Amino acid sequence: MANKALKLAIVIIIGLLLTTGCATIGTVKSLLDEPSFQQENLPVRELKLAVATDGSRSRKNIEELIKKTSDLMEKQVGVRLIISHWFDIYWRSKDWDEMTDIFAARVQNCKNEFDVAVGFTNWNMVRSQAFVKKNRYIIIRNFTVHAFAHELGHAFLVGHSRSGLMAPNTGPFSGATDFFTAEDRERVLINKWRNFTKD
Numbered sequence: 001m002a003n004k005a006l007k008l009a010i011v012i013i014i015g016l017l018l019t020t021g022c023a024t025i026g027t028v029k030s031l032l033d034e035p036s037f038q039q040e041n042l043p044v045r046e047l048k049l050a051v052a053t054d055g056s057r058s059r060k061n062i063e064e065l066i067k068k069t070s071d072l073m074e075k076q077v078g079v080r081l082i083i084s085h086w087f088d089i090y091w092r093s094k095d096w097d098e099m100t101d102i103f104a105a106r107v108q109n110c111k112n113e114f115d116v117a118v119g120f121t122n123w124n125m126v127r128s129q130a131f132v133k134k135n136r137y138i139i140i141r142n143f144t145v146h147a148f149a150h151e152l153g154h155a156f157l158v159g160h161s162r163s164g165l166m167a168p169n170t171g172p173f174s175g176a177t178d179f180f181t182a183e184d185r186e187r188v189l190i191n192k193w194r195n196f197t198k199d
């Protein structure tokens with residue numbers, strides 16, 4: 001009986017190792033230190049962000065998250081995040097779609113001066129942890145590098161993937177990773193210099 005339990009434990013442990021290991025298989029994580037990979041990320045694009053907060057996240061915390069996300073993006077695709085504008089915002093609605101419209105209206109007067117707009121809230125919304133519209137207006141509720149970087153992937157016209165950062169399901173057992181697959185990174189690089197200011 002004890003022997004059987006031990007065998008079962010071993011099987012479970014191996015299973016867990018395989019599942020957690022999967023998170024990095026097929027992503028660019030293992031390539032980050034290679035000179036040729038780093039060369040492909042140059043020149044660095046500075047992406048200007050219009051940042052909005054409803055006050056539920058502090059400016060300091062938002063700046064920290066942007067810095068961490070910037071570091072992650074820069075080492076994978078050579079995109080660096082720069083805050084160009086700050087806005088206070090009242091969302092009025094808890095519907096993602098309406099919220100992005102409110103957001104676009106709020107930043108309208110400087111829409112040619114920034115690349116991507118990102119708004120933060122911790123309102124408890126029904127669906128989704130983050131949202132992006134017109135590949136430019138991002139709203140983040142799940143205050144993580146993962147959520148932000150994933151939406152930035154969409155801003156560079158990358159759709160959903162079965163694995164890596166662009167996988168849509170990022171629950172605790174879905175092998176969530178902060179790294180693009182090689183294919184998705186390639187797509188970001190192709191669209192890296194896209195002009196966000198023309199619709």
Ligand SMILES: [Zn+2]
Binds near residue numbers: 150154160168
């Ligand atoms: Zn997505």
